[in-house]
Amino acid sequence: MSASGxxxxxxxxxxxxxxxxxxxxRWHGAGPHVTQFYNALSILFPExxxxxxxxxxxxxxxxxxxxxxxxxxxxxxxxxxxSREHIAYNKALRDAGLPVEKLEAGVKQRLRLGRKLFSPESxxxxxxxxxxxxxxxxxxxxxxxxxxxxxxxxxxxxWRWHAIEETEHKAVAxxxxxxxxxxxxxxxxxxxxxxxxxxxxxxFEVIRNHVHLARGAGVAGDLKGWLSVPRYLFVSPxxxxxxxxxxxxxxxxxxxxxxxDNRDFVEQWKSHYASTGQPPA
Ligand SMILES: [Fe+2]
Ligand SMILES: [Fe+2]
Numbered sequence: 001m002s003a004s005g006x007x008x009x010x011x012x013x014x015x016x017x018x019x020x021x022x023x024x025x026r027w028h029g030a031g032p033h034v035t036q037f038y039n040a041l042s043i044l045f046p047e048x049x050x051x052x053x054x055x056x057x058x059x060x061x062x063x064x065x066x067x068x069x070x071x072x073x074x075x076x077x078x079x080x081x082x083s084r085e086h087i088a089y090n091k092a093l094r095d096a097g098l099p100v101e102k103l104e105a106g107v108k109q110r111l112r113l114g115r116k117l118f119s120p121e122s123x124x125x126x127x128x129x130x131x132x133x134x135x136x137x138x139x140x141x142x143x144x145x146x147x148x149x150x151x152x153x154x155x156x157x158x159w160r161w162h163a164i165e166e167t168e169h170k171a172v173a174x175x176x177x178x179x180x181x182x183x184x185x186x187x188x189x190x191x192x193x194x195x196x197x198x199x200x201x202x203x204f205e206v207i208r209n210h211v212h213l214a215r216g217a218g219v220a221g222d223l224k225g226w227l228s229v230p231r232y233l234f235v236s237p238x239x240x241x242x243x244x245x246x247x248x249x250x251x252x253x254x255x256x257x258x259x260x261d262n263r264d265f266v267e268q269w270k271s272h273y274a275s276t277g278q279p280p281a
């Protein structure tokens with residue numbers, strides 16, 4: 001870890017995931033409704049990750065630490081690759097007959113409004129809140145293999161790759177915020193208020209997309225199927241239940257993303273990739 005407490009080199013990996021043979025309506029081992037939950041997250045990524053990149057880019061030229069400058073380069077490189085692969089993912093959803101265009105347009109419109117309403121400092125605070133969301137969900141996904149058990153290996157591979165890189169760069173935007181917006185009371189209040197804001201809006205977006213995708217897939221009337229989602233998320237394997245403590249840690253004044261040191265996952269993924277040339281499924 002560097003002096004700023006962040007992970008070391010952040011590498012941009014130009015990986016492609018060919019989803020041609022994948023059943024986009026039923027690729028997850030926990031069934032079609034959990035599949036659409038993940039698909040609902042994917043709908044947010046292309047526009048969401050553009051928002052993250054832009055909010056960090058705004059401060060890029062003012063960053064004084066060369067180490068952090070280098071990490072920002074890695075962060076933008078990784079998010080650009082995620083955005084590209086989720087554009088392809090979402091195209092595969094569209095080809096499977098799901099109402100992707102309408103949902104993506106809604107996300108774009110609300111983010112455009114966010115860019116108008118919030119200052120660059122607040123947009124960066126929104127980014128670090130969402131980066132914390134992606135980092136803790138990534139931690140959950142990587143720490144328990146049951147999270148993707150029985151899933152299409154290509155999709156597991158894609159989600160694990162994204163989770164690994166979200167872990168690698170989890171503190172970059174946060175460190176830019178500390179350097180450029182500050183570490184005092186004002187910066188803290190802005191950070192936690194926008195986390196509260198993001199917590200409501202993020203789940204509103206996910207649930208909205210999830211309902212529309214389930215309707216598009218023709219499974220919206222299946223009550224038993226819907227019940228599989230809270231059972232999966234909160235009971236077994238319970239990825240969201242397991243990260244509740246990590247979510248709440250964000251509200252402490254001295255919080256830093258690397259206080260949860262989960263570099264082991266990154267190292268394991270990297271050694272598998274180095275020895276096989278393939279991202280692990
Ligand atoms: Fe990402
Ligand atoms: Fe990210």
